[in-house]
Amino acid sequence: MSDIAITTTVRPDRAAVASQWQLIWWAFKRHRLAMAALFITIAMYIVALVPGFFAINDPVLQNARATFYPPQRVHLLDTTNGFSVGLHYYPLKLTRDPETLAAVFVEDTGKKIPIQLFGRGYEYSVLGLFNTNIHLLASTDKTRPLFLFGADRLGRDVFSRVVQGSQISLSIGLVGVFFSLLLGVVLGGISGYYGGRIDFVLQRVIDFVLSLPTIPIWLAMAAALPQGWPATLQYMMITIILSLTGWAQLARVVRGRFLSLRTEEFVAAARLDGVPERRIIFRHMLPSFSSHIIASVTLAVPAMILAETSLSFLGLGLQPPTISWGVLLREAQNIRSIATAPWLFLPGVAVVVAVMALNLLGDGLRDAADPYNK
Secondary structure, three states, X not given: OOOXXXXXXXXXXXXXXXXXXXXHHHHHHOOHHHHHHHHHHHHHHHHHHOHHHHOOOOOOOOOHHHOOOOOOOOEEEEOOOOOEEEEEEOOEEEEEOOOOOOEEEEEOOOOOEEEEEEEEEEEEEEOOOEEEEEEEEEEOOOOOOOOOOOEOOOOOEHHHHHHHHXXXXXXHHHHHHHHXXXXXXXXXXXXXXXXXXXXXXXXXXXXXXXXXXXHHHHHHHHHOOOOOOOHHHHHHHHHHHHHHOOOHHHHHHHHHHHHXXXXXXXXXXXXXXXXXXXXXXXXXXXXXXXXXXXXXXXXXXXXHHHHHHHHHHOOOOOOOOOOOHHHHHHHHOOHHHHHHOHHXXXXXXXXXXXXXXXXXXXXXHHHHHOOOOO
């Protein structure tokens, strides 16, 4: 009687053979708020990448006839002029309240203006590569423009300016965090890997930076910038100012992780094998907690956005004609804006949405990257 070899194919558990990034992604997908925040964040950065495509009117074009023009509604169904389906709006006409004589804008339903999808409008640059005039939404009547978020005191379209301002406000967070990440990882890694006197000196520098009052330092350094500098140079200097005060916390976290990792067996094995120290740091130690760094960076971006907005709102950051959310909020500093044009606060709503989305995204990444939170 011959032996019969019976083989069975057992499917290995997905978690047992999954990479670290797969485990993080699976855990992240279970966080519904974080997933929603991820989609909102992606949408915001797509808008910031090509703001001219999503803007309706030229954000710098002034219109004396549209001073403090209120927001207009977009309609899909038209039942006043027969029945039709399609995006359209009605121009507003100015009337007076018979008792208070206050200005009241009402829709002129007899003058329907269609809205084109992927229509033509003002010309803009796409990433500095080429120019085009194709927009997501475009009015068919250039003499009666569409103001989704109303207009400011100079008759400029607030919606288009909010969209254009997203490019500066959202990118300054990424650029600032990049510099903070570079300083934090390099100095924190050196401090934690070598220890001794190097660690002592760097920790005292970090203690000094952390002891500085952040807001007064921002105000003092931003006020020292010459007012005549071009907008691009102001943008770069504001980014550097925010980075110089934001790297210390990350450096302390990186230093603690390096202190705990330098005694691990895989680090000792790499040293005994003659692996250069730079390769040990960047190829063995740093990737082991890269997910934690990504979560920390995601949570640091909202702080950079709020810092730029605060400085620009106080007049110590970016200056007009540069368009950012902080610069736009300066229009809402006087009592007339609060009383007659509350839509000038809509750039603040954009700041709140961006900060909330990035914070929820950072919380989700932090929870997903935590090995003890599964």
